[in-house]
């Protein structure tokens with residue numbers, strides 16, 4: 041089962057490598073991972089997606105909590121939450137294709153952020169499945185390059201997950 | 204920081220911080236990257252330093268020192284090869300949750316990453332085998348980092364902590380105000396020390412209602428200094444106790460309620476009791492694969508209460524019915540209080556008759572195959588020494604009072620089985636990593652902590668050669684260790700497996716023709732050597748060895764190379780009641 045975990049951790053050198061190292065060391069897999077400092081410079085927020093049954097996830101959560109740099113771990117999967125991912129995608133857009141691609145970008149509420157005579161660079165944010173669907177839609181036009189950020193997640197509601 | 208803080212270089216701050224932390228000994232080896240530190244130690248410090256002959260030995264010596272004394276020592280090594288030589292010892296300490304602070308030199312900050320001379324990414328290399336690590340970015344960080352390192356190493360589930368120190372941060376030129384913090388708070392680190400009240404109640408209810416209970420404890424009770432509390436609880440309930448290889452000495456071995464060690468080479472009665480138990484109280488133990496045998500067949504009828512200071516240990520391999528996160532002393536004390544409270548009530552479920560019946564069963568197991576009930580080994584000829592007899596002689600001559608370190612192999616298991624430890628911190632071995640070469644340097648550490656105690660290193664001719672150079676360190680510091688070399692002219696444990704599982708094909712496990720003359724070797728280092736070949740000489744020789752209070756004695760004792768360690772759990776697919784009991788019998 042796919043799980044989305046959110047971590048608050050010290051913005052320290054080596055902290056990220058400890059998190060990543062833990063996964064490889066214990067044989068867990070990471071599907072996506074995003075990390076950046078928060079409004080508090082000393083703290084980083086990390087979202088990662090992984091898979092495993094309840095037992096594996098319990099171990100992952102406990103092991104993450106045990107890392108000295110990790111302040112808190114939240115399993116977003118168990119809460120109603122929002123997940124978003126950003127994608128930059130470079131597609132071929134020539135002749136008749138150009139208008140078709142543009143229409144598709146509009147339908148998906150994306151934005152064309154770079155325009156060349158035969159190529160568009162498109163920016164698209166949303167759930168991962170929406171991004172997947174867009175990639176599918178572009179496959180005929182011809183995809184040149186895809187860069188996805190991985191998921192960032194946050195729980196719904198007024199309650200804040202912080203130090 | 205106040206205006207009267209003294210100005211110091213990074214190297215001086217490090218030396219001072221170690222003193223302010225109360226460090227009583229440094230085990231180390233110098234080199235380019237730590238020369239500023241060594242100079243600062245030379246000029247400003249009075250902490251004894253032990254110059255080992257290989258950095259691996261520095262970590263094992265520190266390890267032995269802390270296992271025996273409970274005090275946290277320091278290891279100091281240079282960058283590159285110095286640091287990588289320390290890795291095995293750090294991993295050994297990590298696996299057994301042993302606290303230590305390792306200071307490793309590093310190349311100057313401005314050349315890190317350039318493959319400079321003797322550069323190794325020590326923080327990266329050690330990452331999976333440390334509790335935490337730091338790299339100094341600026342000299343002024345040193346006192347705070349030292350404080351944090353000791354706090355982290357010793358609290359919660361203990362473990363090794365590395366501080367990587369680029370050479371420029373210890374340079375004598377630049378000075379900064381020195382201030383050693385009184386205490387430390389790390390917002391992301393708050394180890395739980397007290398078990399949850401509700402869980403304690405649940406556990407106590409189950410405990411008193413048990414009919415076939417076993418208390419199973421590990422290294423956590425030793426490291427957590429909870430032996431007294433364990434004894435009190437076991438006595439209150441009259442319940443049997445078994446200890447893991449790491450936990451020996453937590454419960455007095457000569458007490459009737461002690462079942463001996465459990466697991467792979469554990470006692471028949473201990474393994475049988477575990478398998479048939481209806482309740483297991485595990486404290487500071489981690490259900491290691493060497494204990495459980497096949498997890499799916501582990502203790503089929505037991506409800507499991509598992510208390511540990513580290514939540515990741517709980518339900519990692521075996522699911523706990525009642526998990527309790529907390530320090531062993533606290534959990535055991537709280538359990539005792541609650542049990543007493545319950546036993547005071549009229550309708551308490553505790554039944555001394557049921558427990559007596561359980562003891563009758565256990566005593567029958569003991570009588571049938573218990574190692575301490577009657578000799579279970581058989582000599583092939585009158586004068587050949589068996590390894591078990593060596594440990595028994597050691598036990599008698601030292602009256603069970605020695606500190607015993609060990610290496611890894613058959614000799615280690617025989618030592619664990621036949622030396623009856625009545626006190627914690629007396630049995631010192633590499634349980635988790637199983638590091639050959641641990642025994643001699645660990646014994647040095649123990650002897651540094653207790654200069655007047657009997658320290659015996661029970662080793663094999665294979666293991667001892669892995670850190671034999673430390674005989675020189677023993678000369679240097681007059682460490683009168685007694686080396687009990689159980690010489691079976693082979694990598695005995697490997698050979699045993701080859702006998703049992705590979706049709707007796709001894710692939711690369713023997714080397715009889717190339718063994719050194721250990722007596723001459725010991726003498727070359729200035730020690731006393733003895734060779735014992737006949738059973739009739741053993742007792743006298745052992746007595747003679749321990750009568751030499753001020754000398755290291757190397758006893759090279761030739762034993763029967765055919766002997767195997769039993770009991771031995773049958774794997775794969777066996778449960779804890781499935782054991783080989785000798786070359787011809789099984790349970």
Ligand SMILES: Cc1ncc(C[n+]2csc(CCOP(=O)(O)OP(=O)(O)O)c2C)c(N)n1
Pocket residue numbers: 610611612613614615637638639640662663664665666667689691693694695696697
């Ligand atoms: C560093 C290291 N290398 C290899 C092993 C694997 N191993 C386990 S026991 C053993 C044999 C040890 O021989 P010896 O010290 O003579 O002890 P014996 O079993 O003969 O009593 C070996 C090679 C190990 N535990 N540690």
Ligand SMILES: [Mg+2]
Pocket residue numbers: 612663664665689690691692693694695
């Ligand atoms: Mg041997």
